[in-house]
Amino acid sequence: MAVLEIRAGANPADPAGVQLWFGEEAIENAKVIEAYNDHGKKRVIAEIIWEEKLGRKEVEKSDKRKGDNLRAGSIVEQMEGTAKK
Amino acid sequence: MANRFSGTKNYLYLGSLGTEVTTGALSGEKFFKITAKGASSAFPAESVVNDVVFNKPAITLTSGDKAKPIELTKLGFVTNVPQSASKEKYENTVQTDVAKSYEEGDKPEISGTIDGYFTDDANADLILKRFFRLIDDNGAGQKTYQPIETGVLHFFLGRRETTTVGQVEVMEYMPAIIDSLTVDKPMNGPQTFNFAYTVIGNEMPSITRRTITA
Numbered sequence: 001m002a003v004l005e006i007r008a009g010a011n012p013a014d015p016a017g018v019q020l021w022f023g024e025e026a027i028e029n030a031k032v033i034e035a036y037n038d039h040g041k042k043r044v045i046a047e048i049i050w051e052e053k054l055g056r057k058e059v060e061k062s063d064k065r066k067g068d069n070l071r072a073g074s075i076v077e078q079m080e081g082t083a084k085k
Numbered sequence: 086m087a088n089r090f091s092g093t094k095n096y097l098y099l100g101s102l103g104t105e106v107t108t109g110a111l112s113g114e115k116f117f118k119i120t121a122k123g124a125s126s127a128f129p130a131e132s133v134v135n136d137v138v139f140n141k142p143a144i145t146l147t148s149g150d151k152a153k154p155i156e157l158t159k160l161g162f163v164t165n166v167p168q169s170a171s172k173e174k175y176e177n178t179v180q181t182d183v184a185k186s187y188e189e190g191d192k193p194e195i196s197g198t199i200d201g202y203f204t205d206d207a208n209a210d211l212i213l214k215r216f217f218r219l220i221d222d223n224g225a226g227q228k229t230y231q232p233i234e235t236g237v238l239h240f241f242l243g244r245r246e247t248t249t250v251g252q253v254e255v256m257e258y259m260p261a262i263i264d265s266l267t268v269d270k271p272m273n274g275p276q277t278f279n280f281a282y283t284v285i286g287n288e289m290p291s292i293t294r295r296t297i298t299a
Contacts, residue, residue, distance in 0.1 A: 012298030015250040035250035035299050040114035040141075042299065043248075 123149020260288030
């Protein structure tokens with residue numbers, strides 16, 4: 001089974017060159033911001049750019065409110081209801 | 086600007102030597118102690134037996150190479166680790182010198198103390214058993230009598246510990262014997278624990294500056 005892997009770039013001491021791989025395929029829409037190696041236990045903070053695959057317009061329509069960047073969930077609706085009383 | 090090292094997040098570790106590896110690749114990103122070097126050794130050319138080497142990238146032993154893995158355990162009772170180093174100097178002043186003249190010795194002597202609180206930390210036993218006969222009684226009939234021990238303890242002192250790729254970690258290897266112990270029992274307050282160590286030269290003490298790589 002393919003697993004997510006953190007691999008060093010050409011210069012292993014350069015955090016900008018660190019790559020994320022899934023099996024034998026490099027994840028190209030991942031940008032590693034910070035990389036750590038604690039005696040073989042590797043960890044990265046990476047930005048995954050999903051828009052390339054999902055499409056920006058589709059995401060905004062289905063999952064986001066325009067303008068406020070909040071997800072339209074049940075918690076937000078309940079808070080508005082309480083304020084009116 | 087150079088980094089200024091602080092005490093925070095830097096610890097004293099005790100290393101325990103594992104089973105000697107004589108063939109194949111060394112396993113794990115950790116320190117190994119070189120116990121033998123073959124004719125065309127895979128260890129760094131300038132290294133000698135008893136030196137420590139960090140296994141990244143992994144080293145594949147060649148014929149005659151041997152090494153022991155070192156497992157580091159953070160010592161849970163330590164507060165401060167003062168250290169001092171000195172060298173002998175030999176006076177060689179003659180009448181035409183304008184000031185006193187000296188020659189520098191080439192072998193430093195490194196020693197210091199380790200301060201902390203007396204706890205039931207298992208690693209504190211390793212120091213206590215240098216001076217006291219420890220007896221363990223589990224209350225159910227099993228009693229173990231331990232002899233007073235001697236020998237080198239493999240301390241590692243983190244001067245600058247980091248896991249961030251690109252930064253440089255600084256670890257001091259200080260193989261040492263313990264030559265005195267002071268344990269306090271005040272009327273109030275914690276019992277303090279203080280022992281003096283002397284670093285052993287033939288075990289090859291060193292400071293490793295290692296760039297963290299992914």
